[in-house]
Amino acid sequence: MDPRIEDHAEVLVDWSARVDEGDNVVLSVGPDAHELGVAVAETVGERGANLHVSYSSREVGRAYQLAHGDDFDEDPAHELALYENADVVLSIGGSRNPSEGADVPTEIRKAYSKARQGVREARLDADWVSTVHPTRSLAQQANMSFAEYQAFAYDAILRDWESLADEMANMKDVLDDGSEVRIVKEQTDLTMSIENRVAVNSAASVAYDSHNLPSGEVFTAPHATEGEVYFDVPMTIRGERVQDVHLTFEDGEVVDYSAGQNEAVVGDILDTDEGARRLGELGIGMNRGIDQFTDNILFDEKMGDTVHLAVGRAYESNYPEGHEDEANDSAVHVDMITDVSGDSFIEVDGTVVQRNGTFRWEDGF
Template sequence: MTDPRHQKLAQVLINYSLGIQPGDKLIITAPAAAAPLVKEAYREAIRAGAHVMTRITIDGLAEIRFRESSDEQLRFVLEPERQEIEYFDAMLRIMADENTKSLTNVDPNKLAIAQQARTDIMRRYLERAATGELRWCLTLYPTHAYAQDAEMSLEEYENFVFNAGLIHHDNPSESWQQISKKQQEIVKLLESHDEIHIVGNDIDLRYRVGGRKWISADGKHNFPDGEVFTGPIEDSVNGHIRFSYPAVYNGREVENVRLTFQDGKVVEATASRGEDLLNSMLNVDEGARRVGEVAFGLNYDIQKFTRNILFDEKIGGTMHMALGRAYPETGGTNASAIHWDMIADLTDAKVYADGELIYENRKFKIW
């Protein structure tokens, strides 16, 4: 029996998130496990007048690639992959992993090589997205693997996913438009200040954002969504932070990450588990030790850590920062092959903007 929530989610993705118009060229990429949602998104896009291509993958190919490829193969990027970044008007990617731990024991150096090889593609992808030439959205189809990571049954996890996206509302698109308006007020507040100072248990961090553009993530690129973010001035990050939740990279968890920054650069990094992966990623390139994104999670319908960054970085009452690549639309200029989000709970923290208290008790004072 078809789950009617798939149809409602597809309508939001195609009409609200991607804003598909007649004549748009759209590619939908997803694992075979996401077939029910792919069908509904395909149907909705055809009804909207798009020209649609699908790329359906099968589970386990990434593991084969990393285990069997030579370094030369990992560095090689097929030309069609470069061309499609220029060709399509819109891209919808649906995650539906059946085993989120398949890359756990892969040599982290191989992961780093593959990331480096895609630097130019990701740069062009972000350039087109920043100008509005390319519309993209990333979402997730619930699977047993994700449910297990989140320590839920599949039914519980399905409810969690759809509730986080407000699919249970009568008109989810209208609800996201209302959230967009609320988050825009926070954007206005933050853009009127320069120095941000976050202080609390295991965190005393300062960075500057004067002249940078804060962006309201309101369901257009990630779905579900709910955050505001920018790229800090590259040499302005100073202080220390311990990330409350494990930092997950390709299914591998790095626990109790502690970073110390000096003039924008990580000068000390430790972890109680996975420190080898942490150091490998920090050494990918020069930009990997600098911060490409700072953000505040604002989706208070997400309150549980699930080991999936699509949801976890949006947890209401948290902040996150990403080591590596900046988003050009923020004005950030840091370049790197990686973009690794790490999340800290702000339950006992306060946030000051140019000395003014703007955030406490897990919320902005104007929220």
């Protein structure tokens, strides 16, 4: 077996999910993620935990949902009981074709998702981690050869997470102590309040309340946004390539927008509801193992020396205890990414924290 697969399994089980002896583990494996499934099963066995393996195939899910129609029973007792009794849930993505569900009507997908809300909550109550096994279809999505994509994915996943978590703690401290963030670059001068917000150090471990491997970002929930911002990293939104987006904010809301490609998609998103015109997230990408865009948000938004902003729904984890209901509410949460490796700076309360892709603690400026 490729030793990188074994290393991936160890990072997932030990750093990310903190699997202990006697834990009840649900491992979810897709059809092309078999090899990582074997490696994770071995590592879970070494830790003395108990294993149930479920099969997550989009082809199976599509066939079932299409045939069933949209009237699903709520939270089937057998699956609910499985997750209610699980301590750890490990999900390995890596499907054969990310578009496999494309011809399932939206109302069926929504009805299925709604009917499984209790199952989903039970899963989220466990120590859950989602990761991705590099597959040929993901390489295709990234416009890369398979070998190149594997190298890319393992660079992102096989970090020294302890050391990255320590570095990200610096950024969390800066944001927790600060009141205002300013981002300046080409066509960009944006200020946001982060007063009364809690930054999350997303270090790819349940110990940091971070549930994706790879991760590597520090994020918070900005408000009172003013100014303009330019997103130069391309992205796929609702199946469409969107590029060169400009947003202009006044009083915390988008008042003007444009895009170099598929501008209408941006307009549709902003028109979803009231919350869709406000920011739900400011994220600082700090995983320098990720150095190129691969059209997969799990990787893209963690890219070192990028910043992403999401319009729409905010995460409750960014609000102080008792204030979770103040989180910006919206049916959407759409991330857009801007490169800050070049001529640019990020200030917190007037002090530069990153300039031209170098952090203050790296350079001492």
